[in-house]
Amino acid sequence: MKDQNKLDIINAKSHFQNAGKFAFKEFNNYYTQLKHNKLGIIFLWIWYIVRIILTILIFSFLMIEGVPNISEIQVLTGSGKISPDKTLAKEQDKLKESLTKDLAQLEKRMNTFTPIYPYIIINTTENKFYVFKGSKLLKEGKCSTGSYINLIGDNKKSWIFKTPRGERKILRKITSPVWKKPDWAFIEEGIPVPSMSHSSRFEYNVLGDYALALGDGYLIHGTIYKRQLGMPVTHGCVRLNDDDLEFVYKNLTVGSRVFIY
Amino acid sequence: MYENKDIQVKKRKRSWYRYFLYFLLLILVFFSITEVITLIFQKKAISLQYGQGEQSRKIERALYSQETIELLRKKSYLSGRIDMAKSDSITLVVSLVDSVIRLELKGVIIHRAPILKYSKNRLFESSDQFAISNLLSVPGKVTSFEGTLPKEPMMIKIAPKDTSDAIPDIAPDTSKVEPVYYRLNLDNGIIINISEDNPKSYIANMPGFIFNTNEKISQIWDNASSLLRGKRPKNILYIRLKVDARDGRIIYRALPYKARVTVRM
Numbered sequence: 001m002k003d004q005n006k007l008d009i010i011n012a013k014s015h016f017q018n019a020g021k022f023a024f025k026e027f028n029n030y031y032t033q034l035k036h037n038k039l040g041i042i043f044l045w046i047w048y049i050v051r052i053i054l055t056i057l058i059f060s061f062l063m064i065e066g067v068p069n070i071s072e073i074q075v076l077t078g079s080g081k082i083s084p085d086k087t088l089a090k091e092q093d094k095l096k097e098s099l100t101k102d103l104a105q106l107e108k109r110m111n112t113f114t115p116i117y118p119y120i121i122i123n124t125t126e127n128k129f130y131v132f133k134g135s136k137l138l139k140e141g142k143c144s145t146g147s148y149i150n151l152i153g154d155n156k157k158s159w160i161f162k163t164p165r166g167e168r169k170i171l172r173k174i175t176s177p178v179w180k181k182p183d184w185a186f187i188e189e190g191i192p193v194p195s196m197s198h199s200s201r202f203e204y205n206v207l208g209d210y211a212l213a214l215g216d217g218y219l220i221h222g223t224i225y226k227r228q229l230g231m232p233v234t235h236g237c238v239r240l241n242d243d244d245l246e247f248v249y250k251n252l253t254v255g256s257r258v259f260i261y
Numbered sequence: 262m263y264e265n266k267d268i269q270v271k272k273r274k275r276s277w278y279r280y281f282l283y284f285l286l287l288i289l290v291f292f293s294i295t296e297v298i299t300l301i302f303q304k305k306a307i308s309l310q311y312g313q314g315e316q317s318r319k320i321e322r323a324l325y326s327q328e329t330i331e332l333l334r335k336k337s338y339l340s341g342r343i344d345m346a347k348s349d350s351i352t353l354v355v356s357l358v359d360s361v362i363r364l365e366l367k368g369v370i371i372h373r374a375p376i377l378k379y380s381k382n383r384l385f386e387s388s389d390q391f392a393i394s395n396l397l398s399v400p401g402k403v404t405s406f407e408g409t410l411p412k413e414p415m416m417i418k419i420a421p422k423d424t425s426d427a428i429p430d431i432a433p434d435t436s437k438v439e440p441v442y443y444r445l446n447l448d449n450g451i452i453i454n455i456s457e458d459n460p461k462s463y464i465a466n467m468p469g470f471i472f473n474t475n476e477k478i479s480q481i482w483d484n485a486s487s488l489l490r491g492k493r494p495k496n497i498l499y500i501r502l503k504v505d506a507r508d509g510r511i512i513y514r515a516l517p518y519k520a521r522v523t524v525r526m
Contacts (some may be wrong), residue, residue, distance in 0.1 A: 045282045049289060056293040092326055099332040106339035113346055113368025121371050125511045147433070148413060153420045162413070165515060166349060167366055190421035231433060259371045261351050261364055261515040
């Protein structure tokens with residue numbers, strides 16, 4: 001019985017050996033075939049390159065990830081200067097406590113930046129506006145802002161029609177505003193520029209019922225070109241539709257903050 | 262005789278292939294090695310610049326566990342935002358922890374956009390965490406913008422000579438959209454790469470593909486050339502963000518040229 005078992009094992013061994021030899025021979029044949037074939041050579045070369053790149057990647061991974069940061073280990077174990085005992089744990093707790101305290105203070109300070117009174121945010125890229133009170137959104141809608149047109153006049157004088165980004169404040173609230181046309185309004189239409197007090201400078205009922213002055217001649221006002229709301233078409237002012245303008249006029253006060261981006 | 266010549270020509274052709282492949286292999290190996298060396302250099306440089314100070318600093322650092330480092334990072338983030346709130350200009354806040362990118366003006370959040378996908382240098386994880394906390398504790402300043410879309414879509418209009426010459430303004434074509442791929446190079450060595458994540462055709466994404474490929478090639482080239490010249494390669498830490506094209510455009514247009522940026526991770 002034992003002899004039979006031995007024989008079986010020997011047979012199995014030789015069988016595996018033969019199978020191994022066969023597989024090796026087959027692989028060798030296949031490899032030689034590949035070597036004699038153009039595509040095969042290219043395939044082999046690609047395989048060599050892939051192997052080299054893989055080796056480099058594994059090496060780099062080991063260098064960056066596998067090898068621990070020695071300095072960090074030294075520091076965290078204290079390099080023998082601070083033993084990891086109760087004193088260290090106490091110190092760590094103290095530090096944690098002070099950091100948590102600092103964080104609470106900083107968060108409190110951060111919250112003070114958000115105005116508690118209504119303020120308006122104007123998005124000049126999308127031509128949208130948002131009225132907030134604290135972090136609560138009161139109203140949003142379409143508006144029109146600067147067209148980014150650079151108007152070049154005859155005497156090489158130029159104007160850029162863009163809404164200035166940054167923070168501004170409402171300086172004045174005006175009802176039934178009248179537009180006093182600046183020089184560029186005439187130059188743009190090819191009309192000779194009149195004197196500052198000339199009647200052609202004044203246009204009525206084009207700015208809507210209200211206007212809010214932001215300084216430097218920029219206004220938030222109404223428009224007669226309601227179809228163009230949501231597009232960058234103005235000379236720098238912010239245009240709103242009648243309802244939105246009324247809401248903004250009633251909710252924002254002189255001194256209210258205006259954020260333009 | 263003719264057969265022999267044919268064989269010789271074939272052999273010559275084969276050797277050409279071989280030389281070309283050798284050359285290709287050499288280039289690949291060279292650049293791969295330079296990249297590995299660069300990474301090792303960068304890791305060391307970050308540790309030296311922001312992590313290891315004097316001996317006393319080392320002892321101080323022994324107190325910092327992973328939890329306290331996390332608190333320290335949060336503190337740095339808030340301090341950074343408070344510091345930026347002092348300025349008059351629009352600032353950028355990138356919070357990888359909350360997957361949110363925000364525009365802030367004087368501490369007020371004026372625009373908030375979700376980060377759809379992000380990836381960052383492995384160096385951020387594998388480097389000394391204390392050093393990374395220190396690096397992120399001070400807001401970075403944008404040194405340059407590079408992108409596929411204009412920062413200000415300016416149009417030039419020549420004033421008409423008289424009323425007959427005047428052309429009424431036409432409403433701009435809002436259907437035309439540029440691909441949104443740009444990067445902000447910060448003074449602390451961090452590069453924030455922001456790109457759109459809208460599914461589009463391959464052709465529509467071509468400018469973005471060219472932009473990203475150019476960036477990678479130039480970076481590899483810079484690293485290799487500085488190593489060849491015996492110089493230490495620049496510390497470059499990448500943060501790649503994918504946002505909605507609309508948000509990407511808004512952020513790009515809103516940020517001033519020297520914008521300040523705080524990163525939380």
